[in-house]
Amino acid sequence: MSRIRQCFEKLKADGQTALIPYITAGDPEPWVTVSILHALVDAGANILELGIPFSDPMSDGPVIQKACERALKNDVSLHDVLDIVRQFREKDTETPIVLMGYANPLEAMGYKEFAINAQKVGVDGVLTVDMPPEESDEFLSIMDEHDIDTIFLVAPTTSVERMAKIAQYARGFIYYVSIKGVTGTASLDVAEVTEKMATLRQCTDLPLGVGFGIRDGKSAAEVAEIADAVVVGSALVRCIEEHASRPEELPAALAGLLAEMRHAMNTNATAK
């Protein structure tokens, strides 16, 4: 059984919602990323989403765009991202890791070589923002061969027909993008998300994560009531930006932010 599936089954048994933090690998300095990942797990992260820096992150807002620019200043490549996962796995063999990024760095490495390397270092899933199911046939079959879950996005604009198609290609979990827009720019509307999630549940048995627009404990707790996973990215990356000149403070600072969300989610769940 894949680590991602195991993780969701255990959480379900415990009546908990997964908390998935996103950071861009190598931001602001490559050496601090592994420590940040461990600190996030200690603060309550269940799955880690690690961004592959890309020069042209078209689906991201200014916050993550700048994170990519900081990482690329240090020439952080896909090879380096995989090496960060390898180092993380020296101490943590349980927490699933999902790589998130754009198609071109994967194409440059080659799908096959990527899959072999990713499997070897302990990557569990990959989300390619600009590779919809229409362009994913070859990618999907190679990832399947190497037991890497392909995570897909569903958007507020996605029709029911497309949801069904995406469900056929999706492995691990499905990531619902809660707003029309790029990352980190707006707050989500819980009622609207609730309605879409209900439709999506009719198309798939996979766990559903919600992301884009979750910025604090309150919004995390609200989303936790309707989703199987809460994804938080820009709020953390904004904290990285503020600490860019003091990277040694980041593991503690990010852990503090995430712990607040975890606490809000758990308190809310207990109160019900």
Add this chain to the structure above:
Amino acid sequence: MAEQLDNYDSYPDDRGHFGSYGGRFVGETLMEAIYALEEAYNRYKNDADFQAEMDKDLADFVGRPSPIYLAENWTGKLGGAQIYLKREDLNHTGAHKVNNTIGQALLAKRMGKKRIIAETGAGQHGVATATVAARLGMECVVYMGAEDVQRQAMNVYRMKLLGAEVIPVESGSRTLKDALNEALRDWVTNVDETFYIIGTVAGPHPYPAMVRDFQSIIGREARNQILTATGRLPDALVACIGGGSNAIGLFHPFLKDESVAMYGVEGAGHGIETGQHSAPLCAGTPGVLHGNRTYLMQDDNGQIIETHSISAGLDYPGVGPEHAWLKDIGRAQYVSVTDDEALQAFHDLTRTEGIIPALESSHALAYASKLAPTMSAEKILLVNLSGRGDKDMHTVAALAGLNF
């Protein structure tokens, strides 16, 4: 070795692919929007009312057909093939770009969209978009790299006069590719009410096919005009390539004419060997950017690298996917000329023919000036003069040490 196909019109396939190029590589939020656009385009492209409205605008508003012009002085000076120029520089707004913005804006109107966005490099597409938006009474936002805003100040002012909001893009290399990123971000955020007019044959399907179709009027007219004027087809076509819309517009109606050679001319900048250029077809590798798979300027890790060209309109790290495919099957040849060579051609044409060409088009002229002397005097070379040079006065004057 050219592989002669006779079914060029059946590309792209129904998934938007030209061989392994093209496709629909965008985030999920935009997928329904590009399907809706494809459906609307397929409905209207053969619709008699739509075509009539477009033809009328192209005739009365743009001034089509644009003539072909035998550049006798320049031909005489170069000594070789006769050089004909397709005068897209005479179009309203000064370049071929308006052929496409008319088509897309009319489509936007039929789709009930009230807001138009566009990206621009040299500013020609931005001006052409702002122009049609003004006429149709639509809100218009143009994204332009901050670097380009500086070097094309005149066009920025033209867009503002026309009522468009010009947003300088400060991210990345602050040029055309970053403007495209920002326009895509705007589209994702305002997808319901917004129509994105892409200015070249790039982006996700159906843009490369749709923009090609709108620009093919260049080649259709030129083919008839040259047959009328000379009684035969040209021996070679020459056009500059940034994203490749003026080139594909000229080439496409000639693809089945096996005897017609085609040369797409990229910007070699300071020289291909310096790495400071904008020539993905000549010196790049295939990858995925801005919605399609094509040749890109990228490093070994798949990061897009910064480009350079004296001409803002060529300063782009990708190229339309149909060109990538035509290169691989050998139907068209892709070459490059440097900033200096383009500048020389700019001055030569200005002095010998009294026509001031755009710096983009000067790349095509520079290659034609190399090609013509290798051909005999009965041969015919047809060059797309895609735009006029008024917008480039600042750039050229600055090189001569002048400031306005």
